[in-house]
Amino acid sequence: MAEDERTLDGEDTVLADAPEEGARPDDRIDDERMDEENTLKREFVRSVEDALEAGASGELYDLVEPLHPADVADLLELFEREDRHRLATEITDLMTSEVVAELNDYVREEMMEALPADAVAQIAEQLETDDAVQLIEDLDEDDQKAILAELDPEDRIAIQTALSYPEETAGRLMSREFVAVPEHITVGDLIDFLRDGRDLPEDFFEVFVVDQRLHPVGTCQLSWVLRTPRDVALGDVMKRDQTLIPAELDQEEVALMFQKYGLISAAVVDDDGRLVGQMTVDDIVHIISEEAGEDALLMSGAGEGDINEPIREAYSSRVRWLVANLGTALVASLIIAAFGAAIEQLVALAVLMPIVASIGGNAGTQTMAVTVRAIAMNQLTRSNTGRILMRELRVAALNGVTIAVLVGLATAVIFSPMLGAVIAAAMVVNVITAGLAGVLVPVAFDRLDQDPAVASSVFVTMITDSMGFFAFLGLAVASGIVG
Incomplete structure (x- = not known):
């Protein structure tokens, strides 16, 4: 018997040749519409734009019809709001529930708000409960009520039950279809x-x-x-x-x-x-x-960071952290101002200060990223916080000494041996402080039941900048380099 034959209930059954691994159903469509990174080609998107502008409904439909629902969703997201609605109108019967489920949250919400309640209800009835919940959960309460009123009682009860659970919980996301x-x-x-x-x-x-x-x-x-x-x-x-x-x-x-x-x-x-x-x-x-x-x-501090997020919401989510960062930056500025006389006496201090702050900030960011990830993965708990803190301090000490030697030698050659020793000592102090802050700040937010990723970077940056400037300028004064 040939290798591609199998016996089932005593009869020989020839199985179809399996597709090559990684192959898509229609390589011709891939060549015309999709690039090697599995994204829509610019030429194809341009042809859709031209057909839309020319009002060539038949040509537009023929271009979009062969696409997978996920690719149709990607195509819609590439258009501006007005053109997106026009495109959706031209390909109405291609706007299946699978396409709607694949849309970006902001785009889906915007398009659902533009549709009448009965049309949204028809789409929701075709979706599984968890996808239907995602479809309407971000809409206004009045819109939700109007859509729910159009649903069959069974679907309405299932969706209302899901909406009764808090957002981003298993009850909101679970599937109610099971055996x-x-x-x-x-x-x-x-x-x-x-x-x-x-x-x-x-x-x-x-x-x-x-x-x-x-x-x-x-x-x-x-x-x-x-x-x-x-x-x-x-x-x-x-x-x-x-x-x-x-x-x-x-x-x-x-x-x-x-x-x-x-x-x-x-x-x-x-x-x-x-x-x-x-x-x-x-x-x-x-x-x-x-x-x-x-x-x-x-x-x-970039908020949700979605490229489809409305400009007003993007501005609101980002500017508040920039304002907070401005406040924390003033702390470092006050420290510099306190040593203004010393900086005036030795310009080299002003030249070297950014190096101290930059290295400290990067070291703090590294430790903070590791800590936030460990908290998110439940690898950092109350039982091992002390051990993780000591580990990161040892790593910080090794990093600080390594950078201190490099910066200290370079400064000694370019400026003076004493200034090289001062910046080396300040570098060790700042990198160790950065390691300490990179662990303790996210842990503190977590203990306060706040998301440790939200504002950790602002406070870690403030601590590393302030300590870097204070250590460097303070050691410079204490060593007698400046009066």
């Missing part, structure tokens, strides 16, 4: 139930086994079901140890649980321990990506 069966049935009963196919989700990885109170008592992966004789009791083959996710658990904690325990899916339970939904690994991929980007942006 749950009682534990007293056999594997054969389960297979018959699954083959019947009524009211089953399109995709699922495991079956949840529940008791009479709908409390999860075990799970059974589909691979186990297929390999187990029909007469075996489900209770004998199911896995009783399972990871249960409270509905009000923060999404970041949910992602950590999936990562720690290597989960593909997990049951979500309410306060009474009843099964109310499930989280799957595809949801977690989005959460991990979202949280990682969010932390990086918060550390820079």
